[in-house]
Amino acid sequence: MRVCTRIAVVGVGNEFRRDDGVGWAVVARLGERGARRPWPPDVMLATCDGDPARLIGLWEGADLAVVVDAAHAHPATPGRVHRLALQDAHLCGPTTTSSHGLGLGEAVELARVLGLLPRELIVYAVEGADSAFGTGLSPAVAAAVAPLADAVGNDIARHPHTMSGSRS
Numbered sequence: 355m356r357v358c359t360r361i362a363v364v365g366v367g368n369e370f371r372r373d374d375g376v377g378w379a380v381v382a383r384l385g386e387r388g389a390r391r392p393w394p395p396d397v398m399l400a401t402c403d404g405d406p407a408r409l410i411g412l413w414e415g416a417d418l419a420v421v422v423d424a425a426h427a428h429p430a431t432p433g434r435v436h437r438l439a440l441q442d443a444h445l446c447g448p449t450t451t452s453s454h455g456l457g458l459g460e461a462v463e464l465a466r467v468l469g470l471l472p473r474e475l476i477v478y479a480v481e482g483a484d485s486a487f488g489t490g491l492s493p494a495v496a497a498a499v500a501p502l503a504d505a506v507g508n509d510i511a512r513h514p515h516t517m518s519g520s521r522s
Contacts, residue, residue, distance in 0.1 A: 361397045361510055362416040362472065366404045366423040366458070373432070373482030373495045376502075377401065377422040380478075383503040397510060406461035410470050418513050419472035420506050423458055424495075425479035432483035433494030435502055440475035476509055478502055 363384060365377030378401045385399055393399075400412050404423070413419035425436065440462070458477060465471045480502065483492040491499070 360416045361394070361513060362413045362419045363397065363399050363506060363510070364409065364412050364419065364421045365399075365401045366409065366421060367401075368403060370487060370489060372484040372486055372488050372490065373480075373492050374424045374485045375489070376424050376480045376482065376491060376495050376499065379491060379496075379499045380422045380503050380506065383499055384506060387503070387507065393510065404458075406464055409458075409461045410465045410468070413465070413472045413475070414470050416472035418474045418476070418509070420476045420478070420509055421458065422478045422480070422502065422506065424482040424485070426485075427481050430481045430483070432481055432492055433498040434481045435498055435505075436479040436481075437505070438477040438479060440471070440477075474513075478505065 363381060365379070365381035367374040367377040369375035369378045381399050381401055384393075387393075388397075388399065398412075402408050402412055409421070413421075427434075458479075462471070462475070480495060480498055482495055490496075
């Protein structure tokens with residue numbers, strides 16, 4: 355049995371597809387905070403294009419993985435954030451789909467079958483308005499970045515491994 359202490363925060367998406375870059379924007383915001391007040395040494399911030407193998411590789415061995423991704427919902431409310439938690443090795447929450455060929459649900463299922471799930475997985479899915487080619491988030495999605503970075507920071511601070519070095 356391996357000992358897991360690492361915390362992985364992964365922003366999924368494509369920063370050149372407008373709102374699909376929200377995960378990258380949240381990770382960038384967390385990185386800016388870390389430059390002012392360093393995160394605990396076992397916190398890893400990363401970005402990923404959504405490829406299931408790369409995503410699994412980033413959270414493999416993690417005690418806590420937090421994933422931020424854009425989502426398409428019908429009807430959509432751009433900027434609305436859904437927090438989903440892994441329960442019984444399946445994601446539970448609102449039905450949304452990823453902007454990537456294979457969705458996060460498929461990556462979770464593959465990781466479950468391979469025994470590579472983190473002990474705890476939290477997914478933040480942000481409803482987007484625009485996934486056309488280009489940079490910059492739509493106003494509603496951009497407005498969600500700071501509060502979402504705060505929420506991820508709170509998840510890290512609440513994690514038992516970081517309780518002694520709590521941040522807000």
